[in-house]
Amino acid sequence: MLLTFYILGTVSVLSALGVLVCRSPVYSAMSLVCSFFCLGGIYILMNVEFVAVIQILVYAGAILVLFLFVIMLLNIVPTGESVRFNLPVLIAFGIAVGLFAQISGLFLGDIQFGPKDVYTAEAISEEGSIGLIGRLLYGEFVLPFEAISILLLVAVIGAVIIGKRRLN
Amino acid sequence: MDYFLVLLLAGLGVTLVGGGLIASRLFAPRNPGGVKNEAYECGEETIGSSWVHFNVGYYLFALIFLIFDVEAAFLFPWAVVFRDLGGVAFLEVGIFILVLIVGLIYAWRKGVLEWV
Numbered sequence: 522m523l524l525t526f527y528i529l530g531t532v533s534v535l536s537a538l539g540v541l542v543c544r545s546p547v548y549s550a551m552s553l554v555c556s557f558f559c560l561g562g563i564y565i566l567m568n569v570e571f572v573a574v575i576q577i578l579v580y581a582g583a584i585l586v587l588f589l590f591v592i593m594l595l596n597i598v599p600t601g602e603s604v605r606f607n608l609p610v611l612i613a614f615g616i617a618v619g620l621f622a623q624i625s626g627l628f629l630g631d632i633q634f635g636p637k638d639v640y641t642a643e644a645i646s647e648e649g650s651i652g653l654i655g656r657l658l659y660g661e662f663v664l665p666f667e668a669i670s671i672l673l674l675v676a677v678i679g680a681v682i683i684g685k686r687r688l689n
Numbered sequence: 690m691d692y693f694l695v696l697l698l699a700g701l702g703v704t705l706v707g708g709g710l711i712a713s714r715l716f717a718p719r720n721p722g723g724v725k726n727e728a729y730e731c732g733e734e735t736i737g738s739s740w741v742h743f744n745v746g747y748y749l750f751a752l753i754f755l756i757f758d759v760e761a762a763f764l765f766p767w768a769v770v771f772r773d774l775g776g777v778a779f780l781e782v783g784i785f786i787l788v789l790i791v792g793l794i795y796a797w798r799k800g801v802l803e804w805v
Contacts, residue, residue, distance in 0.1 A: 525696075565692055571765070571766070575762045578758065578762065579755070579758055579759060579762060582758070583751070583754060583755040583758045583759075584755060586751050586754075586755075587748070587751045587752060587755055590747050590748045590751050591748065593747075594745060594747070594748050649769070651765060651766050651769045652766070652769050652770050654766045655766030655767055655769050655770035655774075656770055656773075656774075658763070658766055658767075659766075659767060659770070659774055659777075659778040659781055659782070660774070663781055666763070666781065666785065667781070667784060667785060667788075669763065669785075670760075670784070670785045670786075670788035670789055671788060673756050673759060673760060673788075673789055673792065674788050674789060674791060674792040676752075676756050676792075677753060677756050677789075677792035677793070677795065677796055678792060678795055680749060680752040680753065680756075681749070681795060681796050681799050681801050684745055684746075684748065684749040684752070684801065685799055685801065
């Protein structure tokens with residue numbers, strides 16, 4: 522179990538590095554798929570099969586297709602140039618460092634590892650992660666659930682408005 | 690649930706594809722050049738670069754697909770606990786789908802779903 526986690530974790534981190542290192546954007550995207558699949562495996566180790574399936578279905582399936590379309594759309598040809606440190610790169614670097622510091626702070630602080638409250642591994646495996654998620658999503662968290670539909674609606678309308686301008 | 694078989698199948702898949710690539714790299718003679726690099730049999734010679742701009746329509750299709758993919762992901766838990774939760778959950782999901790149908794109708798009316 523622990524060995525599987527270490528293997529998946531190592532491959533996931535290495536392929537995430539591959540996304541940055543690869544010269545060709547298409548190779549980067551493929552490396553990202555590998556990372557997504559490893560994360561899916563880690564979710565299965567955490568007993569949340571539903572999240573694992575969604576991870577593979579949505580991220581490795583749909584979002585990667587979107588990335589590849591963007592690569593084709595913007596016509597990014599591999600140049601072999603290394604990254605120059607201009608302003609956008611520096612801003613992105615700053616945000617990444619800040620995010621990393623925040624996540625590190627979470628782990629250093631008073632954090633409770635493992636299953637919380639009533640959601641122990643036994644409870645999850647008894648009802649299944651989908652059932653538990655459904656019970657919470659349509660019971661306690663109705664408002665966030667309905668807010669998701671608004672969010673998705675905004676995404677559709679935004680995509681249509683921005684894309685339509687280029688289509689014409 | 691036992692995921693050993695999934696792991697086994699995944700490993701088998703990677704081995705088959707990777708093994709084919711590695712074996713061909715090991716055993717096949719490699720001396721590219723000349724006629725070998727041209728488009729083979731079925732391909733026309735390209736005029737200019739073959740890196741062409743893709744129609745933005747592809748991207749819009751993929752984006753709208755992604756949004757309804759996420760919608761479907763939210764409906765799976767509903768299907769599992771549908772019997773227990775009953776009418777209220779049905780209403781909630783009804784509103785959820787209705788809001789997204791507004792988006793679909795919008796995209797439809799704007800002609801994004803029409804091809805060329």
